[in-house]
Amino acid sequence: MKTPAGSECPYFYGDYFRGRNQEECRLLKASSQRWTRELCKSCPVPGIARANSCEFQRLSATIARPMEALFQRRVRVSAYCEKTKRNVSEPHIGCGECHALPFKFEIKS
Numbered sequence: 848m849k850t851p852a853g854s855e856c857p858y859f860y861g862d863y864f865r866g867r868n869q870e871e872c873r874l875l876k877a878s879s880q881r882w883t884r885e886l887c888k889s890c891p892v893p894g895i896a897r898a899n900s901c902e903f904q905r906l907s908a909t910i911a912r913p914m915e916a917l918f919q920r921r922v923r924v925s926a927y928c929e930k931t932k933r934n935v936s937e938p939h940i941g942c943g944e945c946h947a948l949p950f951k952f953e954i955k956s
Contacts, residue, residue: 870884878907886922899938901941903945904935904942907925931944
C-alpha cells in the first residue's frame with residue numbers, strides 16, 4: 848500500500864473505507880513504537896522491500912534521533928535471516944547465503 852510519502856511499503860496499512868481515516872505502520876506497531884506520518888518520509892523499509900525480497904529476512908524497526916537531526920525522529924531498521932539464523936548487516940543486500948550474489952563479469956582480452 849502507498850505510504851503518505853508516496854512509496855509502496857508492505858508494512859503500511861490504511862483503511863479509508865466509508866470515510867474512515869485509519870493509518871498505521873505494522874512494523875512499528877509490532878515493536879510497540881508510536882508511528883506518525885512524518886516517519887514515512889525518511890523510512891528505509893520501502894527501499895529495502897524493493898531491493899531485497901528474501902522470504903527468510905525479518906525486519907524489526909525502532910525510532911531513533913540521529914545526532915545530525917536532533918529534532919527529527921527516524922526509523923532505524925535491523926534485519927535477521929531465519930534461514931542462516933544470524934543478523935544481517937546490510938538489509939538492502941541480504942545475508943548472501945539465501946540468494947547468490949550476481950556473478951562477476953570477466954573481461955576477455
